[in-house]
Amino acid sequence: MEKSAETYIIDDKEAGLFRVNRRVFTDPECLEREQRRIFEKCWIYVGHESEVPHAGDYQSRTVAGRPIILVRGDDGVIRVLLNTCTHRGALVCRQKAGNTKSFQCPYHAWTFDSRGRLTGIPGEDSYGGEFSRDERALAAPAQVDSYRGFVFACYDPAAESLYDYLAGAREYLDLVADQSEVGMKVVAGQQSYSARANWKLLVENSYDGYHGLPTHQRYFSFLGDIGIDVRSRNIAAPPHQKPVDLGNGHAVVEYQSAWGRPIAHWVPPFGEHRKAHFEAIRRRFEDRFGKERAWRICETSRNLGIFPNLVINDIMAITIRTFYPVAPDYMEVNAWALAPADEGAEDSALRLDNFLTFLGPGGFATPDDVEMLESCQVGFRNREVEWSDISRGMKREYPTITDELQMRAFWRRWNQLMTEPQIRRARKAA
């Protein structure tokens, strides 16, 4: 039986005080509770439809700690299958990615088709007459759905629909998905890394406008060195910035940044020869969406956090980043670049180049983020210091992106899921 809820957060709106108990970053029991109350209840990002473009295409990966297969069946339908043979448990798919008509378990050669149906069993006549192939199809999460190409799974059959779950985050996914008339695609090359830190520290970090200048001073110096006027944009000044609570624990910061954007904010390092091209891109968006929305798509950067563990940052390039706790003090991170499927070779090369100036485990910024998260995790060993402070901007009428409204949106939802009473059918067994 679950122990009664502890006080994880202090949320005193009147006093303008918001604190998070640091045990949520260090306590194995808290992680166990997160597994059941968050990762098995929420919609979790699995992958992007462009990763399995053709019938039979598959990607095998770990999602929320589980080995799964993202596969497009021979009927064209994208499914998520749990990668474990229904016979005795072995992985039925042992390749990272590919195209197949079937998944054959190497242990006893049970064979499943690309829709997960059991199609072959050696010596099937040894089973009795009651034997049902249907009951032994590859299992799937309770719910699988997608929004604008982003595929999610949910292990809770009673959970609300993905559409409702995403709430205000849909608008921000639209601002990304609308960047191509033919659809977006995940670029080849996955950045697979880790941090010796609690996963929630990366949630906080991914849309933290406050840390930008101190943590990433080296990046801004680099921008200056290549001819970008970093003072041209004050990210903390209204009206060109805002943090938004998007509901259900999702949040975003939207702002005008100094760095160039492949779609479509031209800066001198992109080269004079590209200026007209960028203007043409902008005009195309104005034709499609009108001036205001085109301005938002092209001119603003947006760091979006979708509860619990998906980050889509449309900044100097677009990154999809998801992460999962292996232990309270260790997470695995996977990141990809997202781009218009029809982007030309030269634009694509520029985009990837721009991505690497800041993002990823070898960029000029992400390694310093990882360093800071790991540093916090070490600092938490001082158990006498019980609370972290997330109060910034709490009393302000119009918070800025260097405030901590976005983290509070996450923490309030997290706390609700972690503490709300649950009806437990198995209680008497405990």
Add this chain to the structure above:
Amino acid sequence: MSTDQLPTRQEVEDLLYKEAALLDEWRLEEWLELLTEDAVYQVPPTDVPEGDARNTLFIIADDAVRIRSRVKQLLGRFAWAENPHSRTRRLITNVRVLGADDGGILVTANFAVHRMRYESVDTYIGRYDYKLARAGGELKIKERRAILDNEALRPHGKISFIL
């Protein structure tokens, strides 16, 4: 370039071992002197080790400007992931001079780079692919690509020093 103009393995080894020593000793300005003006430095992603940085998301794909900026950052105060600096120790073996093409002299070598920091030891294992050029009699590095055998940067987390 004909085969008789190729450097000997010993000459190439001297260059690679010198490079390793300069990097391990954080003498990065001197390391830059081993590179041609237009040198590039790349680390492909672990899942597409033979990819092309123009259409594949790499971990590092530095052009000449970014290599020099990287060095400047690493020697400054604000590259927090390397302040304080990691200790590194590079073991370079299996050096082979493969031949030459228009891009330069093709050299390959195996590496095990150990990084020690905050009482963790992380080992990067892989292969270097070099393109070398002769500039005024001296061998210089025109392209260096560190191709990881590690399936992921776990638990390394990052490549914050020059691999």
